[in-house]
Structures are given as structure tokens and as C-alpha cells.
Amino acid sequence: GAVVSQHPSWVICKSGTSVKIECRSLDFQATTMFWYRQFPKQSLMLMATSNEGSKATYEQGVEKDKFLINHASLTLSTLTVTSAHPEDSSFYICSALLQGGTNGYTFGSGTRLTVV
Amino acid sequence: AQSVTQLGSHVSVSEGALVLLRCNYSSSVPPYLFWYVQYPNQGLQLLLKYTTGATLVKGINGFEAEFKKSETSFHLTKPSAHMSDAAEYFCAVSGGSQGNLIFGKGTKLSVKP
Numbered sequence: 001g002a003v004v005s006q007h008p009s010w011v012i013c014k015s016g017t018s019v020k021i022e023c024r025s026l027d028f029q030a031t032t033m034f035w036y037r038q039f040p041k042q043s044l045m046l047m048a049t050s051n052e053g054s055k056a057t058y059e060q061g062v063e064k065d066k067f068l069i070n071h072a073s074l075t076l077s078t079l080t081v082t083s084a085h086p087e088d089s090s091f092y093i094c095s096a097l098l099q100g101g102t103n104g105y106t107f108g109s110g111t112r113l114t115v116v
Numbered sequence: 117a118q119s120v121t122q123l124g125s126h127v128s129v130s131e132g133a134l135v136l137l138r139c140n141y142s143s144s145v146p147p148y149l150f151w152y153v154q155y156p157n158q159g160l161q162l163l164l165k166y167t168t169g170a171t172l173v174k175g176i177n178g179f180e181a182e183f184k185k186s187e188t189s190f191h192l193t194k195p196s197a198h199m200s201d202a203a204e205y206f207c208a209v210s211g212g213s214q215g216n217l218i219f220g221k222g223t224k225l226s227v228k229p
Binding site (some may be wrong): 009010034041042049057067091094097104105106107 | 157161162214220222224
């Protein structure tokens with residue numbers, strides 16, 4: 001149980017275009033979704049936290065107008081990279097906070113974004 | 117503030133040898149500690165977690181970790197390495213400002229035949 005489906009798994013886009021990444025919770029309701037970015041051979045850095053029905057909270061240094069996060073339902077959170085540039089190329093991973101005292105988190109399978 | 121330090125960005129062992137991946141944490145509150153494994157271009161898979169209770173935690177694939185409060189450590193071990201264990205391993209602590217996990221920088225485990 002507690003599966004988060006993340007799509008696409010990889011995407012190549014041209015500079016200046018926008019890319020949307022989706023994370024769906026398949027068998028539970030994800031009230032809170034975390035979005036991480038992972039550079040090659042580095043750790044996961046929290047970009048933003050989204051809560052269903054409210055505005056996302058962005059970490060310091062993350063451009064909220066560039067990385068648009070929508071969490072309109074309890075089963076879907078999206079990250080849109082707007083006007084992508086090569087420096088946005090990275091691995092993006094979503095993670096849902098599991099409720100009910102499980103003290104756990106479940107992760108999507110990640111999206112490899114390459115901007116050319 | 118919470119933080120995690122993983123000693124050794126790269127650990128290499130022979131197949132069948134003991135695996136020891138080190139993790140030290142800093143936390144202002146009783147921590148929840150996690151170990152995750154990541155294969156290339158994939159998400160994170162939970163190996164094990166410590167919340168409360170028994171300090172020796174057993175996880176999947178033969179891994180275990182021991183929470184040592186006095187040493188602020190949560191080292192990951194496996195008695196006998198298998199080729200399929202080659203991956204990146206992340207230690208994490210709960211308690212981020214948004215309820216998120218805070219990750220160490222990761223340790224890449226290589227297993228030699």
C-alpha cells in the first residue's frame with residue numbers, strides 16, 4: 001500500500017518550454033506532498049511542500065514563479081517547471097507524508113528532466 | 117536544527133563481506149530515523165526506520181540498524197553483502213520545518229565479486 005505514482009519518469013524538453021510532473025497517490029489520500037530536487041551524486045534537497053487546497057511553501061532560494069506547485073486534490077500534486085533552462089536539468093522526486101501515526105513517507109519513482 | 121552526517125561518500129566491499137554504512141544525526145527532539153536505498157534513476161525505497169522502542173531495527177533485504185542515543189548514531193549493517201546491494205544509501209531524520217525528512221549526502225555502496 002501507500003504508493004505514489006510519478007510521471008513522467010524522464011523527459012527532455014527545449015529551453016523556454018514548460019514541463020509538468022505529476023504525482024498521484026494510488027491507494028491513500030496525500031494531504032501533504034514534498035517535492036525534492038536531486039543533483040547528480042548529491043542528496044535530496046527540499047524544494048517545496050504542498051498541502052491540499054492551500055498554497056505551497058517554498059524553501060529559501062527556490063523560485064515559486066518558476067516551480068509551480070498545485071495540490072488541488074488529495075490524490076494529485078503537480079510540479080510545473082516553467083520556462084525551463086539547462087540549469088533546471090535534474091532529478092525531481094515527490095514524497096507523500098503518510099498519516100495515521102505510521103511516521104512514514106512514501107516516494108515517487110522520480111523524474112529525470114533534461115533541458116536542451 | 118536537525119541534520120544528518122553520513123561518513124564516507126563511497127564504500128566498497130567484497131561480496132559476502134560485512135556492510136557498514138555510518139550515519140550520525142543531530143536533533144533537538146527525539147528523532148525518527150530512516151534508511152533509504154536508491155537505485156539509479158529511481159525513487160527511494162525504505163529499508164528500515166526507528167521511531168520508538170527497540171533500538172535495534174531490522175529492515176528488508178537483511179539490513180539492520182541500531183539507534184545509539186549516546187553516540188547520536190544510526191549505522192546501517194548487513195552481515196553479508198550481495199551484488200544486488202550495490203546502490204546509493206541515504207540516512208534521514210525527521211523534523212524538518214515542514215514535517216519533511218532531512219537527508220544525509222548519501223553513501224554509494226559498491227560490491228566487488
